[in-house]
Amino acid sequence: MDDIKGIMSVLPHRPPFLLIDRIEEVIPGEKVVAVKNVTMNEPFFVGHFPQEPVVPGVLIVEAMAQAGAYAVLKMEEYKGKTAYFGGIDKAKFRQKVVPGDTLRLEVEIIKLKKIAGIGKGTAYVNGKKVCEAEITFMIG
Template sequence: MLMDIKDIMNTIPHRSPFLLVDRVEEMETGKRILAKKCVTYNEPFFAGHFPQEPVMPGVLIIEALAQAGAICVLSDEANKGKIAFLGGVNKAKFRGKVVPGDVLSLEVEIIKVKGPVGVGKGTAKVDGKVVASGEITFMIG
């Protein structure tokens, strides 16, 4: 493991219940990251989505990818202490459910950076199967 929860909280400002990355397993700073989110039944969103069949909302899977990308970009010395803001999401696709007990694998490749704006290509997997993907535009401020 490259980063634990304390390292992550020292890099991005998110906190419970909105911190959606538990650990970082691989990272090339500013280029690519592989992070994990351990999904438990205790997640607050499961109370309403859905009580009879708990499913992690797709927008939160995209947010988890965005947070992983932010960790990758903000780990760069030039960006220490800054915040990465979500600027847009393109080509988002959802291909499977994420349920309690799943370990969400978050892979983000930074494909473009121009000044304070960049784009990351994100893929979320459970047990090697793609459950969501998309391009995330971010702004560093």
């Protein structure tokens, strides 16, 4: 549905910190499905960990937050705004994510008020849940 160029027209993030490659589905203000193809070229693999590259869990949560931000910022009233982290709750990591994996990021916006909200994110690799978290955000 939207590639990196389209994503960058909505989000302020830029490589190397843009952590989603493609939007597969979006219902603005409600839900989004995004994809991140994990390659050995990710800059964080230089130090995490050189002998056993693993995607840092906090970056999986960040990728979910970026996907959720895309869903909110696609709403007409939030175009041109920025979504900021407000908190992370109930985060669980269930398995390693490594080079060659494709992360499927599903985020449902479960609460949205004028300037803040909560998204419930789940990340999958090959249909298996690898991470989940509730993400609080502010819009400014």
